[in-house]
Amino acid sequence: MKTSIHALLVTTLFALAGCASVKVDQVDSAHLANYKKYTWVKPEEKTSQLPQISNTITEENIHSAVKNEFAKKGIVEDDQHPDLLLMYHIFTSQKTENVPNPPxxxxxxxxxxxxxxxxxxxxxxxxxxxxxxxxxTGYHQEHYTDGTLIIDVIDAKNNELLWRGSMENPVNDAGSLSRQFAKEAMQILGKYPDAK
Structure with a gap:
């Protein structure tokens, strides 16, 4: 019974996660449309140190998702002469959810x-x-790990932050986290304006 309730909670949390929205903060979108080349940089500050999140598989999946999404917008990866610097951050926090007991x-x-x-x-x-x-049957509390993926787009010449997109979701399923973050990266970059 306890296992099925826990499975139901995880399913409910991920169903709610499907309703999560992308949050964007940016400069004028017409200005952003002039940038056409990017490269990746690593953030100075430490983000999540959870091994299931902070690993090369997650990084490669996020980079691949961003590359595909940017290609649709006419923006390509160029490590030699980039207009843009990209970095991503993943932050985690423990949260509590009031969940109704099954009838x-x-x-x-x-x-x-x-x-x-x-x-x-x-x-x-x-x-x-x-x-x-x-x-x-009332309610009970369930604890879960919440994760926020942030993608920053920075002007390569003056280091000005031009665009920031983020998405917040539960991150309890360790086996699917790299795919989850790749999907979220696509959703986040879907909000980025096309290049001219």
């Missing part, structure tokens, strides 16, 4: 079937005077 559904019986059931590790007796009505 107890009606059960009809007069002495047949189980006499009790386990709910959240507690034995709950079943009344057999007719229908066993659903009751308000």
């Amino acid at each position: 107890v559904y009606p059960y009809y019986g007069y002495g047949f079937g189980p006499r009790a059931y386990y709910f959240h590790g507690q034995l709950v007796p079943i009344a057999y005077a007719g229908y066993y009505n659903p009751w308000n």
Whole structure:
């Protein structure tokens, strides 16, 4: 029961994550359209040190997603003569979510079937005077790790921050994090204006 509730929570959190929106802060988009070449740089400040997040697989997947998305906009990677410097940051924090307990559904019986059931590790007796009505099971708290992916676009000549896009989602599924961040990078860069 506990495993299925935890699986339901993770599914719910990722369903909510599907509704997460990209946040953008930028200079005038007409000005951004003049930039056509970029290269990657690493941020000076340390971001997430979680091994499932901070690794070369995640980095390569994010770089590949950005490269594909920028190519659609007429912006190419050029390490020798870039107009733009790109860097990404991933920050994590622990959060708590109030989650409704699963409902107890009606059960009809007069002495047949189980006499009790386990709910959240507690034995709950079943009344057999007719229908066993659903009751308000209340809420409980679940803890999860929240992650924010930020992509910064900087003018290569004067180091001015031109554009910043970010997206926030739960990051509890270690097996799919590199794909998750690659998908988010595409969604973030989807908001970037096309080059002229």
